[in-house]
Amino acid sequence: MDALKSVFELRDMLFQMERDIGLDRLSPAERDVLLAAHALTSAPGAAVQSDQIRSHRLVQGIAQATYHRTLKSLLSMGLLERAGGSRAKHYVVRFDPSAQ
Template identity: 40%
Template sequence: MTDISKLAELRRLLLGMERAMGLEELSPVERDIYYAATELSNQPHGVRTTGLLSHSLMSNVSRPTFFRALKSLVNKGYLSQSSTSRRGVYMVHSPQV
């Protein structure tokens, strides 16, 4: 098995897992923000926007695209603004399967 075929197999597995979790409806940027937020969500008071913006998955995403996708994730219920902070802090919610 070549390296590219191994990578293709991993991509296929990832796609299957995303479908099973209901993440296929998200755009690639929304998925990356959700993945980054989930990775950073071990913080007790939520995920800060600054942490998301500095995450490696966001390195090629423009600020306007990031904030549009973030708003979309909130509207879809994947993230919500923290009730204990003014703004810029989000709580991660499990996808509705």
């Protein structure tokens, strides 16, 4: 099997998985910020700092203004929420794929 075919098959499988849990409804920036936040969370319900998300390799290529608009968008959709009892710029991932 050639390398390009392997890449296609992996991308197709990823696309199907994203569609199955509803990530396909998000913009690429929203998806990458949400996935980065989730990857940086130590446990379900644990808070992650905005600066940590911003430095994740999935998010580094996103312009600063786009990043902040994306955070606001994810907050308004309820996929992220501000961490209770903590300062601003701390977020909790609230995405539940089983609810999709």
